[in-house]
Amino acid sequence: MRSPAIVEIFHIFLIMLILDESKSSVLEEQTFQKIFEYIDSHQDQFVKTLKDWVAVESDSIQPELRKEIIRMIEKAAKHLEDLGATVKVAEISTQQQLDGQNIPLPPAILANLKKDPAKPTVCFYGHVDVMPAKKADGWETEPYNLTEISGNLYGRGASDNKGPVLAWINTVATFKELNIDIPVNIKFLLEGMEEAGSLGLEELIKENKAFFSDVDYIVISDNTWLSNNKPALTYGTRGNACFAVKVEGGEKDLHSGALGGIVHEPMADLIALLDSLVNSSGYILIPGIYDNVAPLTHEERKLYEPITFNLSEYKDNVGVKTFLYNNKDEILLHLWRFPSLSIHGIEGAFHESGIKTVIPSRVIGKFSIRQVPHMNLTAVESQVKQHLEDIFSRRKSPNKLTVSMQMGAMPWIANINDLQYKAAGKAIKRVFGKDPDMIRDGSTIPIARMLQDITKKSVMMFPIGAADDGEHSQKEKISRSNYINGTKVFAAFLLEISKLHGESLETSNLKTVT
Ligand code: MN
Ligand code: MN
Secondary structure, eight states, X not given: OOOOHHHHHHXXXXXXXXXXXXXXXXXXXXXXXXXXXXXXXXXXXXXXXXXXXXXXXXXXXXXXXXXXXXXXXXXXXXXHHHTTOEEEEEOOOOEEEETTEEEEOOOEEEEEEOOOTTSOEEEEEEEOOBOOOOGGGTOSSOTTSOEEETTEEESTTTTTTHHHHHHHHHHHHHHHHTTOOOSSEEEEEEESOGGGTOTTHHHHHHHTHHHHHTOOEEEEOOSXXXXXXXXXXXXXXXXXXXXXXXXEOSSSOEEHHHHTTTSOOHHHHHHHHHHTTBOTTSOBOSTTTTTTSOOOOHHHHXXXXXXXXXXXXXXHHHTOSOOSOOSHHHHHHHHHTSOEEEEEEEETSOOSSSOOOEEOSXXXXXXXXXXXXXXXXXXXXXXXXXXXXXXXHHHTOOSEEEEEEEEEEOOEEOOTTSHHHHHHHHHHHHHHSSOOEEEEESSOOHHHHHHHHHHOOEEEEOOOBOGGGOTTSTTOEEEHHHHHHHHHHHHHHHHHHHHHHHHHHHHHHHHHHO
């Protein structure tokens, strides 16, 4: 229901009085209101587009669905072209090897929405591929048929990441439809292989450095808030170093009745090695591993105080009754800014049900360390190797030990004093009426670090999904309100960043003059 005109006039009058500012801020308020009203009144259309996107099974894990990703990329490219963007569908040269077969990778999108050198340039990154989903996996709805139940839009990719990508596109469409000049230049980098590890993306970014050269701010909207209701901005992610520790005994598996008691069993060696890594309090026992962890400053500690974190809601979301820590701060600190070590599995072990009295001849333990700034991958690798070799040598086992680091991804940290964090904070306050939680993410999102390293630009993670969106699960959803308010908050962000960017230029010009 629209408010009567008299109320609206009074509202504007009140704003004028309170702000006691020039006509321009009233105009600005009107611009925000016009944009928000448009987004509200066109929400069904935005939901319909999301349904259309979710209907494409752009699963990047199963190679036979590669053509669907290509179809999805074409759909997104068409969408951006219709909005007036210059779109480059960039072929990714790398091919994926599967069973000796070369499978081509889908192209990525580099799009450009006008070019005014006087304005700052914001580049948005997102992905249009999804994790696999089948009704038979336990979905209550058809995963590729976006279904609305009690204000939630269920479907694969609804939150990860088609909804947020579309929220950005809806924002552009809103400005265009309202004939309001977008106050910044916008670029889009959209890929179709994120869930499979962003294959070929690093090369693509390096090959297209020129595309990023005039970018001022990079925004990624591919994670979620910490809570179900309070918005958040993410300024850091942990890295990941994955290890394989192999213990080899004789040439073949042995019978435990025939040989048990006279051989050095590889599995016993491996269990001892794995057991030496971390204690029951979650403390990593590898000597030196904490040496390079950045000290926790007072300012940083203070960021944790206002964070809304409902421990019981969180426990429900993850399905765990008891954690290693029982208060908010300790839990968040150990998730985000301290390293952790997890043991994942043992290759070569007998793992089926029933009994098999075997002594496996060769077993490989798998574990990983989520590292944080300023841990150094090379140092972590040598500390791990040194530690395992020390433990192994104490066992005086004749078996053969091999330790290898199979993958290493670096942590990422942003400066929360960057203008774009301030602008996003203002946009969030305007749309949601509260300040965002300033959060990190315990998992590894290599794209943030990759974009930061290659382009040297400020990167921000600006999520619009809620903590219970169930990304990758059989209940993936985005709520209608998060999707629509997410569209509004992106629009508000564009207005705020253009203002702050302009002000900062004025200040720096003044400084140069005086
Ligand atoms: Mn994602
Ligand atoms: Mn994902």
